[in-house]
Amino acid sequence: MAPLAAAAVLALVAVWGLVRQASMGAEIERLRGESRQLAARAEALERRAAQAQAESQRLARTLSIIAAPGVESVRLAGMGTLHAAAGRTYVNVADRRAVFYAFGLPALGSDKTYQLWYLDEQDHPTSAGVFEVDAHGKAALVVDQSLPVERIQAWAVTIEPRGGRPQPTGPMALAG
Numbered sequence: 001m002a003p004l005a006a007a008a009v010l011a012l013v014a015v016w017g018l019v020r021q022a023s024m025g026a027e028i029e030r031l032r033g034e035s036r037q038l039a040a041r042a043e044a045l046e047r048r049a050a051q052a053q054a055e056s057q058r059l060a061r062t063l064s065i066i067a068a069p070g071v072e073s074v075r076l077a078g079m080g081t082l083h084a085a086a087g088r089t090y091v092n093v094a095d096r097r098a099v100f101y102a103f104g105l106p107a108l109g110s111d112k113t114y115q116l117w118y119l120d121e122q123d124h125p126t127s128a129g130v131f132e133v134d135a136h137g138k139a140a141l142v143v144d145q146s147l148p149v150e151r152i153q154a155w156a157v158t159i160e161p162r163g164g165r166p167q168p169t170g171p172m173a174l175a176g
Helices: 002-066
Strands: 072-078 086-092 097-103 112-119 125-131 139-143 154-161 172-175
Touching: 002 086, 002 097, 002 139, 072 154, 086 154, 097 125, 112 139, 125 139, 125 154
Parallel strands: none
Antiparallel strands: 072 086, 072 172, 086 097, 097 139, 112 125, 112 154, 154 172
């Protein structure tokens, strides 16, 4: 009887071991899944932190231009059917950079973009960059290139093919 009891105990221990092993395998898979989810969350948080840092740096650059002593402000008015649109360019004469804000501009098709220009004494336009508007018709553009501030006579925004053009080709949206 003792060998039969020992065999029964061994069989029970073996069954218990197999059940425990299966349970541990399921727990390991659950923990691996949880680990993957946590890694994905951490990656998403890192992306959001990088975006927030980039936005913070952009806002700091913008503020340094707008808040500088002697900054000049130029109002741009909507043209044609865009009479409700407006813009404002803040030019920091000392460091020769600018910030442009637009309001009330309609979203454009995927094949078009807005392009900001400055005009010199001979009305020669030079591109200051391209921009898109948000869902509320607002946009901001930091002009980091060194501007010939003593020669700028006016600012304008045109509607151009995606990517912009070396010279204006489309209708004027804002001018000032």
